[in-house]
Amino acid sequence: MLGDVERLELEVRLRTEELRETQLRLQKTNLELDATARKAREVEGAVAAARPLLRARARDLYKLGEVSYLRLLLSVERPSDFLNGYRHVTTLARRDNERINRFRSDLETLRATRAQLEDQTRSALALRGQLERTRRQLESDRSRKTSLLTSIVQKKETNAAYVQELEQAESRLQGLIAGLATPEDLTVTPAAFKGTLPWPARGRVRVPFGLRKHPRFDTYTVQNGVEIGVPEGSPVAAVYEGRVVFVDRFKGYGLMVVLDHGGKHHTLYAHLAEVAVEVGQNVASGQELGRSGTGLEGPGIYFEVRFQGKPEDPIEWLRKDNER
Numbered sequence: 001m002l003g004d005v006e007r008l009e010l011e012v013r014l015r016t017e018e019l020r021e022t023q024l025r026l027q028k029t030n031l032e033l034d035a036t037a038r039k040a041r042e043v044e045g046a047v048a049a050a051r052p053l054l055r056a057r058a059r060d061l062y063k064l065g066e067v068s069y070l071r072l073l074l075s076v077e078r079p080s081d082f083l084n085g086y087r088h089v090t091t092l093a094r095r096d097n098e099r100i101n102r103f104r105s106d107l108e109t110l111r112a113t114r115a116q117l118e119d120q121t122r123s124a125l126a127l128r129g130q131l132e133r134t135r136r137q138l139e140s141d142r143s144r145k146t147s148l149l150t151s152i153v154q155k156k157e158t159n160a161a162y163v164q165e166l167e168q169a170e171s172r173l174q175g176l177i178a179g180l181a182t183p184e185d186l187t188v189t190p191a192a193f194k195g196t197l198p199w200p201a202r203g204r205v206r207v208p209f210g211l212r213k214h215p216r217f218d219t220y221t222v223q224n225g226v227e228i229g230v231p232e233g234s235p236v237a238a239v240y241e242g243r244v245v246f247v248d249r250f251k252g253y254g255l256m257v258v259l260d261h262g263g264k265h266h267t268l269y270a271h272l273a274e275v276a277v278e279v280g281q282n283v284a285s286g287q288e289l290g291r292s293g294t295g296l297e298g299p300g301i302y303f304e305v306r307f308q309g310k311p312e313d314p315i316e317w318l319r320k321d322n323e324r
Helices: 002-064 068-074 079-154 156-178
Strands: 204-207 210-213 220-223 226-229 235-237 242-250 254-260 265-275 288-295 298-307 310-312
Touching: 002 079, 002 254, 002 265, 002 288, 156 242, 156 265, 242 265, 254 288
Parallel strands: none
Antiparallel strands: 204 226, 210 220, 226 298, 235 288, 242 254, 254 265, 265 288, 265 298, 288 298, 298 310
């Protein structure tokens, strides 16, 4: 049961990453498309401005005949002006040649830019199609996960099996935390700030700490932490400075981060959609650890406080106003 939930959660996470990557690629392609379109407009303007000048110059040269530059030179009346005339004619010829070459270059640039524009347009259309397909697949994955979680909540036999697997997962978690080494340089423990720590995420407590009675099946489960309801993708922050001692998927808790705050104090952040830290990293109070995902009760995170490996009510450690 837990394995199915974990598998669907992983699929949702991977599909979300694919969607984000496709959105970034489409955004980059659109920016390139805009830049190429601006360049095309600039070159089109230069070509349009050059055309009438070249036409007028071509008409003038046509009127002078095939040996137009020579005729200009021979039209000089005084031999003393021949050198100046030669320079003038040479300058005209060079300028005419430069205009023609520039015009040809602009035409070639325009052709290449239009071809680039067509390629980028096709790429953008393909990415939009891929984005839409990924969105539909993500919604399908989320729907399947929601259906599975709903069946766990609504069916007594399924719920009982799920609870049993959660109890086994809790036993494994307790063993994991007991085996984590405490950093020696974290001397000021969060015990001195009990009742004033910031919340890991801004939201309401959906499932409280302690013994909990199922409203439908009349069964009891022990909640070692709290479920905080927040929209999926919300930032999740460290409640106190510490060192990251665990970052990985843990059966029953999804993607999870564990911080060691020294003095055998640990905090646990689970049901994450993504993480922003790695094992061995020192983090400050309020530093983002990752983004929230979805648990059994819906979008949100699961949060624990443990002292000497035993869970304590997180509400007693956190501020009363639920402000980060």
